[in-house]
Amino acid sequence: MMTVVMYAVSPRMAYHFSECVESHAFSTYDKFLNAQGEELKKLPARDVAVKYYTGDDLYLFDEFQTSRPPQSRRPKIRNLYDVFFNIRDDEAEHCNTMTA
Numbered sequence: 001m002m003t004v005v006m007y008a009v010s011p012r013m014a015y016h017f018s019e020c021v022e023s024h025a026f027s028t029y030d031k032f033l034n035a036q037g038e039e040l041k042k043l044p045a046r047d048v049a050v051k052y053y054t055g056d057d058l059y060l061f062d063e064f065q066t067s068r069p070p071q072s073r074r075p076k077i078r079n080l081y082d083v084f085f086n087i088r089d090d091e092a093e094h095c096n097t098m099t100a
C-alpha cells in the first residue's frame, strides 16, 4: 500500500524505495548467514528448496536472472546454508535487475 501511495506521488521515488527493499533483503540474509552459517550447514535443505533450485524445469528461475545469461547460474543445495546463500543471491539478482 505504501508503495502505491509513493507511486502516485512519484514513480521514481517508489522505484527507489523498492531498490532499497531489495538491497536491505540482501544485507539481512548476508548477516543471517554470517551469524548462523555453521548451524545452518548442519541442517538439511527442505525438499521444496532443492526442487526450486535444482529441479527439472528452471525456466522461471532463469527468467529472473536478468543480469546474467540464461542457465549460467545453477546452485548446489546440500544443506540449509546453501538455501539461504542462494536466497541471498536471489536478492542480489533483484538489485541488479532493478538497476538495469
Ligand SMILES: [Fe+2]
Pocket (backbone or CB within 6 Å): 022, 025, 090, 091, 094
Ligand atoms: Fe527480492
